[in-house]
Amino acid sequence: MIEKLFSLFKTSGIFYLTPGILVMWAVAFTLIYLAIAKDYEPLLLLPIGFGIILANLPLAGLMDPHEGLLWKFYHYGIQWEIIPPLIFLGLGALTDFGPLLANPGLIFLGAGAQAGVYLTFFAAHAIGFNLKEAATVGIIGGADGPTTIFLAAKLAPHMLGSCAVAAYSYMALVPIIQPPIMRLLTTKEERVIRMKKSRKVSQLEKILFPIISTLLIIILVPASAPLISMFMLGNLFREAKAVARLTHAAQNELLNIVTIFLGLPVGATMNAEIFLQTKVIFIFFLGLFAFAVSTATGVILAKFMNLFLKQKINPLLGAAGVSAVPMAARVVHKVGAQADKKNYLLMYAMGPNVAGVIGTVIAAGIFLTLLK
Amino acid sequence: MVDGLIIFIAGLGGVFLGMALLYTSIRVTYLITSGFDKKRKKND
Numbered sequence A: 001m002i003e004k005l006f007s008l009f010k011t012s013g014i015f016y017l018t019p020g021i022l023v024m025w026a027v028a029f030t031l032i033y034l035a036i037a038k039d040y041e042p043l044l045l046l047p048i049g050f051g052i053i054l055a056n057l058p059l060a061g062l063m064d065p066h067e068g069l070l071w072k073f074y075h076y077g078i079q080w081e082i083i084p085p086l087i088f089l090g091l092g093a094l095t096d097f098g099p100l101l102a103n104p105g106l107i108f109l110g111a112g113a114q115a116g117v118y119l120t121f122f123a124a125h126a127i128g129f130n131l132k133e134a135a136t137v138g139i140i141g142g143a144d145g146p147t148t149i150f151l152a153a154k155l156a157p158h159m160l161g162s163c164a165v166a167a168y169s170y171m172a173l174v175p176i177i178q179p180p181i182m183r184l185l186t187t188k189e190e191r192v193i194r195m196k197k198s199r200k201v202s203q204l205e206k207i208l209f210p211i212i213s214t215l216l217i218i219i220l221v222p223a224s225a226p227l228i229s230m231f232m233l234g235n236l237f238r239e240a241k242a243v244a245r246l247t248h249a250a251q252n253e254l255l256n257i258v259t260i261f262l263g264l265p266v267g268a269t270m271n272a273e274i275f276l277q278t279k280v281i282f283i284f285f286l287g288l289f290a291f292a293v294s295t296a297t298g299v300i301l302a303k304f305m306n307l308f309l310k311q312k313i314n315p316l317l318g319a320a321g322v323s324a325v326p327m328a329a330r331v332v333h334k335v336g337a338q339a340d341k342k343n344y345l346l347m348y349a350m351g352p353n354v355a356g357v358i359g360t361v362i363a364a365g366i367f368l369t370l371l372k
Numbered sequence B: 001m002v003d004g005l006i007i008f009i010a011g012l013g014g015v016f017l018g019m020a021l022l023y024t025s026i027r028v029t030y031l032i033t034s035g036f037d038k039k040r041k042k043n044d
Helices: A002-011 A019-037 A042-055 A069-079 A083-094 A098-102 A104-112 A115-126 A131-142 A145-155 A157-172 A174-185 A203-220 A222-240 A244-268 A278-306 A315-321 A327-339 A346-371 B002-043
Strands: none
Touching: A019 A042, A019 A157, A042 A069, A042 A157, A042 A244, A069 A083, A069 A145, A069 A244, A083 A145, A083 A222, A083 A244, A098 A104, A098 A203, A098 A346, A098 B002, A104 A278, A104 A315, A104 A346, A104 B002, A115 A131, A115 A278, A115 A346, A115 B002, A131 A145, A131 A157, A131 A278, A131 A346, A131 B002, A145 A157, A145 A222, A145 A244, A145 A346, A157 A174, A157 A244, A157 A278, A174 A278, A174 A315, A174 A327, A203 A222, A203 A346, A203 B002, A222 A244, A222 A346, A278 A315, A315 A327, A315 A346, A327 A346, A346 B002
């Protein structure tokens, strides 16, 4: 009987706990705390945190290839490229391209911020990451979680969890990371520049934009097709105003469901053997560097554009090219309002903000084309 | 390192090219649709 009891104990996970597993539990509890108590990207950090706990339960086998429940979510959802494009379908249905169409010149600010992605890629490669790993680290600077996950799953699956957590953590910290850089690079006179009143955008333009941009972007960068096609389809649902049920489903039920099935397996990729490496420290450091450089390059490009424009633009708008939607646009508005409280920059900042999303997807597509 | 530099230049260039194409398409769409709107108002 005692032998049977002993064998029962041996089949429990207690004997297989390691210090690494306990550290991962601490990481998971930290993310869950930040999500619940601090409201830091709770929709993603909460399931990611719980996924980390589940992946670090000895003998549970939830990430066992072909067998484990979370492995199936990961394999069929992320490796098969289903969940990130579905997230983009929902995001497209939530996105209003009106501010961008009213001020199309601001689209280049969305490209300027991608300089941070490529500078970080170059820096990561210079310090020892291989090209695929460096691209995965660099894309964190795009501040776009689903694109980071999409690219990591293709180029460096072993870094998926750490890159996703870095991206979502820094997205939550945009209001802390961006303002000092924005103030450092602009003068008070520049921050109070008021934007020209936007023209009215017709419904026909809003309907044509997702169709034309899908054609152009996918012809230019075919590897971006899964994300761009779904993003623009969602937007077409929204702007067509003929499929209200589909728009509502994409914005709500679908987006909520796929968010659950994105967060859990991403967290579950972070087991102790993979996560507790010195490279992860570099990933978090480089991720912060990427966010800071993307902010700076966006602002610098806006100042550069002002050298040639008759109607000057507020250079703070460049910081919104970092595609953390709508957080980066809100930060631009807030910093602008601190210099002149009657200066309403939010709607103008939404233009480069959504352009940043497109820019990050193009950047990811180019990485995939050159490296896969 | 050379590969990294090539990807850096090609990548950033590609992003700006993509945005330039989108900018052009937005301007062209605006020109076409504003002409369409004017014609419709005239007919009304």
